[in-house]
Amino acid sequence: MLLIFLYDTAARVSEALNVRLCDLHMDASIPHVTFFGKGRKYRNVPLMDSTIAHLKRYLREFHGSDYQNTGTPLFYAMTHGKAHRLSIDTPEKMIKRYAKELSETCRPMSNNVHCHMIRKTRAMHLYQEGVPLPHIQQLLGHEVLSTTSGFYAFATLETLSKSLEKANPSNIEKLWRGKEYSEKLYKL
Numbered sequence: 001m002l003l004i005f006l007y008d009t010a011a012r013v014s015e016a017l018n019v020r021l022c023d024l025h026m027d028a029s030i031p032h033v034t035f036f037g038k039g040r041k042y043r044n045v046p047l048m049d050s051t052i053a054h055l056k057r058y059l060r061e062f063h064g065s066d067y068q069n070t071g072t073p074l075f076y077a078m079t080h081g082k083a084h085r086l087s088i089d090t091p092e093k094m095i096k097r098y099a100k101e102l103s104e105t106c107r108p109m110s111n112n113v114h115c116h117m118i119r120k121t122r123a124m125h126l127y128q129e130g131v132p133l134p135h136i137q138q139l140l141g142h143e144v145l146s147t148t149s150g151f152y153a154f155a156t157l158e159t160l161s162k163s164l165e166k167a168n169p170s171n172i173e174k175l176w177r178g179k180e181y182s183e184k185l186y187k188l
Helices: 002-009 013-018 049-063 089-105 116-128 133-140 145-151 157-167 172-177 179-187
Strands: 032-037 041-046 076-079 082-085
Touching (some): 002 013, 002 049, 002 089, 002 116, 013 032, 013 089, 133 145
Antiparallel strands (some): 032 041, 076 082
């Protein structure tokens, strides 16, 4: 659930681990989560339908039927019978363990994986799908657009290739063979 939540919301790990049950607004007209983020600022991030379905199952299983409007951490560990927020080390260790398992069984993975990669991946996927940078900026909680564009809005090789294909008309070969076009080129 934590990995789904991190990807869907593009939250920083510390923000996700600080979410309390009362920060979830799944019954609102636009379901969302309220994060208390960097710079001591609040921001609301919409939740997708599939994430809400996962959250509801998670809440039933790990928080029981009485999970509405409480200050209990969404993601928690139990110590001496009391729920407390997870440390940042917990998801970092978890993602490293999963990456190692993948490397050993089916897919080579970097040795240097970390949770912030999920945030960056989500931002890049949104950018590649054409989501405007100001929307991604708001989702990530960046104060200035240059932070978003400088760290998250990279053109992939595939994106560059598609852009170049659009810029090169398919009839370019016909243009080169035309006498009028050739004469214009010789005059350059």
